Amino acid sequence: MIQPLTFARAFVWAASMTLFSGAALAQQQTPSAPGPARVSASASGASSISSSSSVPLPAAASPAKPATGSASSTAKSSEAVREDETSLIEGEKRFATNCGRCHQAPHKFPPRMMATIVRHMRVRATITDDDMRLILRYMTQ
Amino acid sequence: MALLLAPALYAQTDGLPSDGPIRPVPVFTMGSGFITTFQGGTPNLGPLINPVLLVPVGNNWLIEARGDLESSLAPPPGGSGYTGSLETNVDYLQLDYIANRYLTVTVGRFLTPFNIYNERLYPIWIRNLQTDPLILPLEAGEYGASNGGMIRGGFNATSRVEVNYAAYVSANSTVENLASDRSFGFRSGIFLPGPRLEVGGSFQHLLQDYRKNAFGFYGEWQPRSLPLDVRAEYARSYVGSGYWMEGAYRLSQVPIWTSGLRHVQMVARMQQFYTGQGWSSDVPSVSTNMFEYGMNYYFRDDFRLVGSYGRQFAPFGGNMNVWTVGLTYRLALPLGHGDIR
Numbered sequence: 108m109i110q111p112l113t114f115a116r117a118f119v120w121a122a123s124m125t126l127f128s129g130a131a132l133a134q135q136q137t138p139s140a141p142g143p144a145r146v147s148a149s150a151s152g153a154s155s156i157s158s159s160s161s162v163p164l165p166a167a168a169s170p171a172k173p174a175t176g177s178a179s180s181t182a183k184s185s186e187a188v189r190e191d192e193t194s195l196i197e198g199e200k201r202f203a204t205n206c207g208r209c210h211q212a213p214h215k216f217p218p219r220m221m222a223t224i225v226r227h228m229r230v231r232a233t234i235t236d237d238d239m240r241l242i243l244r245y246m247t248q
Numbered sequence: 249m250a251l252l253l254a255p256a257l258y259a260q261t262d263g264l265p266s267d268g269p270i271r272p273v274p275v276f277t278m279g280s281g282f283i284t285t286f287q288g289g290t291p292n293l294g295p296l297i298n299p300v301l302l303v304p305v306g307n308n309w310l311i312e313a314r315g316d317l318e319s320s321l322a323p324p325p326g327g328s329g330y331t332g333s334l335e336t337n338v339d340y341l342q343l344d345y346i347a348n349r350y351l352t353v354t355v356g357r358f359l360t361p362f363n364i365y366n367e368r369l370y371p372i373w374i375r376n377l378q379t380d381p382l383i384l385p386l387e388a389g390e391y392g393a394s395n396g397g398m399i400r401g402g403f404n405a406t407s408r409v410e411v412n413y414a415a416y417v418s419a420n421s422t423v424e425n426l427a428s429d430r431s432f433g434f435r436s437g438i439f440l441p442g443p444r445l446e447v448g449g450s451f452q453h454l455l456q457d458y459r460k461n462a463f464g465f466y467g468e469w470q471p472r473s474l475p476l477d478v479r480a481e482y483a484r485s486y487v488g489s490g491y492w493m494e495g496a497y498r499l500s501q502v503p504i505w506t507s508g509l510r511h512v513q514m515v516a517r518m519q520q521f522y523t524g525q526g527w528s529s530d531v532p533s534v535s536t537n538m539f540e541y542g543m544n545y546y547f548r549d550d551f552r553l554v555g556s557y558g559r560q561f562a563p564f565g566g567n568m569n570v571w572t573v574g575l576t577y578r579l580a581l582p583l584g585h586g587d588i589r
Contacts, residue, residue, distance in 0.1 A: 208468060210373075217586030219271060219273040219582065219584070220582040221270075222270045222271070222273075223272040223302050224580070226310050229352075230400070232368060233412035235349070235403050235410055243270075
C-alpha cells in the first residue's frame with residue numbers, strides 16, 4: 108500500500124516529464140504527418156529476409172553520384188526514378204491498409220527508429236515481409 | 249536480465265556505414281494515461297504507465313519488453329480521500345527471431361495470442377473505449393500473458409490474400425509479476441487487403457485446473473471509402489461465453505467545421521456475457537449485457553482526450569451507469585541516434 112498523495116505526485120511528475128520530452132522530441136523530428144510520396148534516386152530494396160529490416164538510404168543520405176550525359180544512363184535513371192515512385196506509392200498504400208487496422212496513422216519518426224518500430228510491428232501484428240519492407244521505405248523517405 | 253544485456257548486444261552491432269542500409273536503433277516508447285471511471289456513481293481514479301523497450305539485434309533479432317504500472321484509487325467505504333495500491337506487472341519480455349518471411353520464433357514471456365484484442369488493441373493509447381471487454385478474461389486468461397515458446401508469421405497466400413498465424417506452448421508459473429497458466433493454443437486469420445477485411449479464429453487448451461478448451465472468432469473491417477473501423481470478437485470457454493461488437497467513426501468527412509471535427513472519433517460498442525459451468529473471479533458472476541458510447545478527441549495521433557458513457561444490465565442489482573473520462577498519451581524516443589545522417 109502506498110500513500111495516495113505520494114503516488115499522485117509521482118504520476119503528475121511522470122506525466123509532466125512525458126509531455127515535456129515528447130514536445131522536445133517533436134521539435135527534432137522529421138516533417139510530421141506522412142504526406143504524398145516523394146521521389147528519390149535510390150534503388151529499390153531486395154525482398155530477401157536478410158534485407159527485411161533494412162532499406163537503402165534515402166537520397167538525402169546517399170553519396171552523390173556524378174552525372175553522365177549519355178542517353179542510356181538517363182534512361183536508366185528515369186527507369187529507377189519510376190520504380191522508386193511506384194515503390195513509394197505502394198508503400199503508402201500498404202501503410203494505410205496495415206497500420207490503420209489497429210490504430211491511428213502515426214507521424215513519421217527518424218529512419219533508424221522507424222526501422223525498429225516496423226520490425227516490432229512485423230512481429231506484433233504479423234504483417235508480411237513485403238508489407239514491412241514497403242512501409243519502411245515509405246516512412247523513411 | 250534481457251534488459252541489462254540488450255545495450256551490450258546492441259553495442260556490438262553498432263557502427264553505421266555511411267552508405268549502408270538503415271540500421272535500427274533501440275527505442276523506448278511509453279503509453280500513459282489517467283482515466284477516471286464512475287461505476288454506479290462510485291469514482292475511481294486510474295493512472296497508468298506502460299513503458300516499452302525495443303532492442304533490435306543484427307538483422308533478424310528483436311528483444312521487446314513491456315511493463316505495466318497502474319493504480320486504482322477509490323474512496324474507502326464511509327471515508328474520504330482516495331486510497332489504492334500500485335500494481336506492477338511484466339506484460340511481455342520476449343526474444344524474437346525472424347527466421348524467414350514465413351516464420352518468427354519467440355521465446356520468453358509473451359501476450360497470449362487469442363483473438364486480437366489482447367495482442368493488438370489493448371494498449372491504452374490504441375483502444376477506442378477504456379473499459380475492457382467483458383470476455384477479455386476468457387481470451388487472455390487471468391494473466392494476459394504466457395511463458396514459453398511461440399511461432400508466428402504473416403505471408404501472402406495469393407496477391408489478394410494474406411494469412412497470419414500464431415501457435416504457442418506455455419508453462420505454469422507462479423512467480424510474482426510473471427505468472428502464467430500451463431496451456432497451448434493457436435490463432436489464425438485471413439486478411440484481404442482489397443476490402444480491408446480480416447477474419448480469424450483461436451483455440452486454447454488449458455493443461456491445468458479445469459483442463460478445458462476455449463475457442464473464439466474475430467473479425468475487423470475498415471472500408472476504403474469511410475473512416476470507419478468495425479471490429480467484433482466472440483469467445484467461449486468453460487467459465488462463460490460472449491461477444492462484443494464495436495464501431496468507430498472518425499468525423500473527417502463531415503462537411504461542417506472540418507478543422508475541428510476531423511479530430512473527433514465517435515465510438516459505440518455492445519457486448520453480452522453469459523456465465524458458464526465453471527467460475528472465475530475475473531468475469532461477471534451473472535450474465536451481463538452492456539452498451540457504451542464514446543467520443544475521442546485527437547489532439548495529435550499520440551495524444552487524445554477520451555470519454556464514454558455505458559449502461560450495464562445485470563440481475564441482482566447489477567444495473568448501473570459507467571462513465572469514463574481521461575487523457576491518453578504515447579511517447580516514443582530513440583535510444584541513440586535516430587537519424588541516419
